[in-house]
Amino acid sequence: MNKIATKTVSPILVIVALLLIWEASSRLLDVPAWLLPAPTVIVQEGVAGWVNYQHHLLSTIRLSLIGFAIGVTVGLVVAISLHLLPTVKQAFYPLLILSQNIPIIVLAPLLVIWFGFGVMPKLIVITLVCFFPIAVSTLDGFRQTSYELMHYMQMAGASKRQIFTKLELPHALPSFFSGLKIAATYSVMGAVISEWLGANQGIGVYMTLAQSSFRTDRVFVAIFFIMVLCMIFFGIIIALEKLLIKGRVKEEKV
Amino acid sequence: MSELVVEQVTKSFGDEQVLADVSFSVKHGEFVSLLGPSGSGKSTLFHLIGGMYRPDAGTFYLDGNDITGERGAISYTPQSPALFPWRTILENVVLGAEIQGKPDYKKARAMLEKAGLAGYEDAYPHQLSGGMRQRVAFVRALLSPQDFICLDEPFSALDEFTRLEMQKWLLNIWEENRQSILFVTHNIEEALYLSDRVIVLSNKPAAIKKEFTLPFERPRDQELLLSEEFLQWKKAIYKELQVVNHA
Numbered sequence: 001m002n003k004i005a006t007k008t009v010s011p012i013l014v015i016v017a018l019l020l021i022w023e024a025s026s027r028l029l030d031v032p033a034w035l036l037p038a039p040t041v042i043v044q045e046g047v048a049g050w051v052n053y054q055h056h057l058l059s060t061i062r063l064s065l066i067g068f069a070i071g072v073t074v075g076l077v078v079a080i081s082l083h084l085l086p087t088v089k090q091a092f093y094p095l096l097i098l099s100q101n102i103p104i105i106v107l108a109p110l111l112v113i114w115f116g117f118g119v120m121p122k123l124i125v126i127t128l129v130c131f132f133p134i135a136v137s138t139l140d141g142f143r144q145t146s147y148e149l150m151h152y153m154q155m156a157g158a159s160k161r162q163i164f165t166k167l168e169l170p171h172a173l174p175s176f177f178s179g180l181k182i183a184a185t186y187s188v189m190g191a192v193i194s195e196w197l198g199a200n201q202g203i204g205v206y207m208t209l210a211q212s213s214f215r216t217d218r219v220f221v222a223i224f225f226i227m228v229l230c231m232i233f234f235g236i237i238i239a240l241e242k243l244l245i246k247g248r249v250k251e252e253k254v
Numbered sequence: 255m256s257e258l259v260v261e262q263v264t265k266s267f268g269d270e271q272v273l274a275d276v277s278f279s280v281k282h283g284e285f286v287s288l289l290g291p292s293g294s295g296k297s298t299l300f301h302l303i304g305g306m307y308r309p310d311a312g313t314f315y316l317d318g319n320d321i322t323g324e325r326g327a328i329s330y331t332p333q334s335p336a337l338f339p340w341r342t343i344l345e346n347v348v349l350g351a352e353i354q355g356k357p358d359y360k361k362a363r364a365m366l367e368k369a370g371l372a373g374y375e376d377a378y379p380h381q382l383s384g385g386m387r388q389r390v391a392f393v394r395a396l397l398s399p400q401d402f403i404c405l406d407e408p409f410s411a412l413d414e415f416t417r418l419e420m421q422k423w424l425l426n427i428w429e430e431n432r433q434s435i436l437f438v439t440h441n442i443e444e445a446l447y448l449s450d451r452v453i454v455l456s457n458k459p460a461a462i463k464k465e466f467t468l469p470f471e472r473p474r475d476q477e478l479l480l481s482e483e484f485l486q487w488k489k490a491i492y493k494e495l496q497v498v499n500h501a
């Protein structure tokens with residue numbers, strides 16, 4: 001109990017201390033608001049401007065959720081097909097890595113040329129950043145399937161399909177979840193970046209507008225909500241993980 | 255009915271010959287132990303029976319049918335319990351049956367209770383002690399639809415107390431079902447206490463050195479371990495193994 005208390009209390013204390021220093025220094029040193037607004041100013045704007053930006057927020061949430069769903073599906077399909085078809089894996093794995101070597105910022109203008117300013121290029125961007133961590137970590141999970149359990153399944157006369165559904169898939173579940181956690185934060189990031197490309201609403205748009213009018217407080221409000229969104233996504237996935245992954249506390253020793 | 259016949263099985267890995275012309279049989283309802291030094295090829299023999307790979311020469315017959323290279327013909331428990339960490343104990347013990355068709359949960363519960371695992375049906379393997387896990391693996395083998403059971407040193411990782419408990423328990427369960435068992439061990443007492451017959455393997459390559467048919471009556475209890483007759487047998491087999499090691 002005591003341990004849990006210190007575990008949650010100490011980071012909060014650090015954050016509060018940092019905020020206090022920030023607040024005090026911007027007041028005492030008279031830092032102009034366009035350069036670095038004080039936390040209280042940001043909070044005021046966050047509360048007062050809610051009606052102005054809430055539709056941006058909703059739009060980004062919707063975009064990242066849809067992109068995330070597509071990214072997860074693509075990632076899983078890629079992982080499973082590459083795992084089940086080793087020759088295809090050999091041929092395509094380098095391409096998979098290569099797809100991540102192209103910075104999204106560079107790819108984005110191309111996507112706009114090809115698909116315009118609609119929702120399509122945005123979803124492609126999010127999918128591109130989301131599918132990779134899922135595909136790679138799930139593939140890793142498949143690859144690390146316990147040799148002993150595999151041996152048992154084979155001796156028991158299990159078919160390829162049974163080995164996949166009863167052993168490899170459940171075995172890769174924790175790895176899939178580590179991929180999901182990364183993809184969840186990437187999806188919000190991908191959504192904001194894709195909104196910078198050109199959109200009529202979204203946190204990315206709100207941020208660009210705030211930046212061009214030197215409303216630094218609004219930039220901070222946007223940053224705050226991006227962080228909150230990432231944390232909520234992350235939290236949902238951790239809750240799902242706790243619910244779905246069973247009996248793995250001392251997995252290595254079993 | 256289940257009778258295993260091993261006929262002139264030979265196996266090499268590369269240049270290293272592991273099994274040399276091994277022949278023996280396990281009759282219906284018989285408990286036979288294979289006794290041999292570590293690395294002599296006991297597990298390899300099981301893998302061959304289970305069809306993991308083919309022998310270089312020789313044949314396995316189960317009830318007269320050639321099962322060489324065929325997987326899933328026998329029920330098998332590996333050297334480590336190999337339980338599935340994400341399955342509950344109940345889900346683990348029905349796995350063998352599940353692979354072959356339909357699992358019988360009622361029978362599984364009854365068997366778990368007999369194994370002293372009542373109340374652990376919904377626990378996960380990591381919550382059990384080593385001895386309990388070994389029992390779970392054995393219950394899984396018993397519940398598998400194959401009649402012939404191969405056990406690869408199921409008790410070698412346990413301490414002396416637990417090991418004795420487990421041996422007693424295994425005999426109890428076995429007396430009720432009398433399925434044919436081929437049991438691998440490198441513990442002489444264990445082989446003597448449990449088996450109808452003990453087959454001693456020589457080292458590198460493994461060949462059948464000697465076969466002992468034991469006269470001890472069943473049901474057996476642990477008094478047997480201290481009897482004069484038991485010690486005589488132990489000496490005889492020990493001598494045989496000494497010869498093996500110095501050959």
Ligand SMILES: Nc1ncnc2c1ncn2[C@@H]1O[C@H](COP(=O)(O)OP(=O)(O)OP(=O)(O)O)[C@@H](O)[C@H]1O
Pocket residue numbers: 267272290291292293294295296297298299333440
């Ligand atoms: N797949 C394999 N490839 C190459 N060599 C192997 C393979 N499997 C077993 N061997 C070799 O065969 C020999 C016998 O191994 P095996 O596991 O059958 O011994 P064992 O009698 O079961 O020993 P232990 O009592 O320690 O379990 C060893 O020398 C091992 O190196």
Ligand SMILES: [Mg+2]
Pocket residue numbers: 296297298333406
């Ligand atoms: Mg072995």
